[in-house]
Amino acid sequence: MGPEHVAYGMRASYGLPYVTPDLVIAWERGLASPTSPELTALAGVLWCSAGDLIGRPRTLREHRIARGIAPEDVARAIGTDLPVYLRMEESGTWRGNERQSAALAELLQLALPDFVAVTGREVKLAELLHSAVTTRWQAYVRPVAKLAPVDRAVVEDVLRELHEDYQGHMAATLSWGGGSKQSGEGGEEFLDRIVENFWTAVENRTA
DSSP: OOHHHHHHHHHHHHOOTTOOHHHHHHHHTTSSOOOHHHHHHHHHHTTSOHHHHHOSOOSHHHHHHHTTOOHHHHHHHHTOOHHHHHHHHHHTOOOOOHHHHHHHHHHTTOOHHHHHHHTTOHHHHHHHHHHHHHSOGGGGHHHHHHHSOOOHHHHHHHHHHHHHHHHHHHHHTOBTTBOOHHHHHHHHHHHHTHHHHHHHHHHHHHO
16 A cells, blocks of 8 residues: 555545645654554554564553553543543653552563653663663662562562673773773673663562
8 A cells, every 4th residue: 555545545434634744654664653543544554563564562552552542541540630640641751650550560561671762761761770780780770679669589680780780891802001991891781771670680580
């Protein structure tokens, strides 16, 4: 199907008269993002699910759409007004309490890494992990465990392992003449993937 066929299908079958081939092309190229109704219509025209179009969901909105759940149902499940929930979804800033967070995770079937990401805690987690592996990891067990609800003993083991791995990366290519470019790149790459490395290590210990 070409963009003109997709646009026609969305106009004729889903009542979206403003959808043009140029808009469909903009979606394809990542220059614009479809709204929830547009994404639902697009999936219908292409005979697939909205989740198929999204790929791996990253945001709260994407997880909701991938599950085929209306925003009204999420707001009802977590016990908040629809406009309040929509503001959190649009801003990417989760302001729910513990009970609401648990209800959200259950409704959207969020794995722990996804839950941390959609509630806006991933950036802070990355900062804590960065500090833990580059300084004394013991000081960061409690803050990390509070941010990412993982058993404290598991957090201790993982932070120790990540710290040793990072220090190993840095020491492996150090010479008597000082740090090399290669050592710096190895350390930077490890830090760039620190959150992913953390969840992999957690999974290995809890599987």
